[in-house]
Amino acid sequence: MIYLIIGLTIAITLAICMPPMMNPDEIAHFSRADQISRGHIIGQRFDARTAGGEIAVGIGSVNWAMRNVPMHPAVKVTREMISEANAAHWTDGVTRGGFANSVVYPPIFYIPSAIGIKIGKALNLRVTDTLYISRTLSAVAAVVGGAPAIFVSGTAAPWIFTILTLPTALSQSATSGQERDRSVCVCLRCSTRHRERREADNLLRWQHSAPSGHCSTAPSDSVGPDVARHSAGIMASSGNRPGNCDCGNGGLDDIFRPSLHSSSYRNGLHDQSG
16 A cells, blocks of 8 residues: 555656656557557557657657757756647647657557557547547556556565666656556566465475474474465375475475475485485
């Protein structure tokens, strides 16, 4: 809950307050989202170095209005720039645009931004207003998508929380691009992998904590109820009872042998001589 409050507040604020096209490569990402909103998932190659697709003329008009700001710290956004950018509409026509650096990305990460563009076109909004909607939807999707990564990470939750609330991570979520969604997917995979390894290590510690030649029932609070029931079922199916299991002959040792690469095995907790 703390992560959602912090993440949504900061990300949505950045999405609304950042001037149009001021995020890194935003014109390329917004063009890719517009292309996907038109149903064109695969881009077009124009020549050996250029690729892209059909996009709205208004996107280029907004970028042209803000052209003097990027890479020039001394130049500030003015009311005249914003007014020129706000004059662009989706009804200005369609053109062929090049955005080779973003056309190669998978469309799934642009779905929130593409939905925002569809909403803006349906409501006949300006291109700049549609950009703010796309940013907001992308921010909400990215922050909410990061919550499961923290929830399932267990002891790694503080680290995942720290990564997802870094200024760079939250600023990326407030764009129409796909960097934040990819980061969330990476964190989610790291969280699930950490949980898998932790359960495997706990199971091995339980297996080899009993005297040689005997196993005791795995406590559910150490390896989890699902793993405990699974291990009990394995012992029952192999003809062994908890407390009298030959781990070296067809018991849990053979069943869970694929997990023996874990840290507990490398640290010497597995004793094959027993």
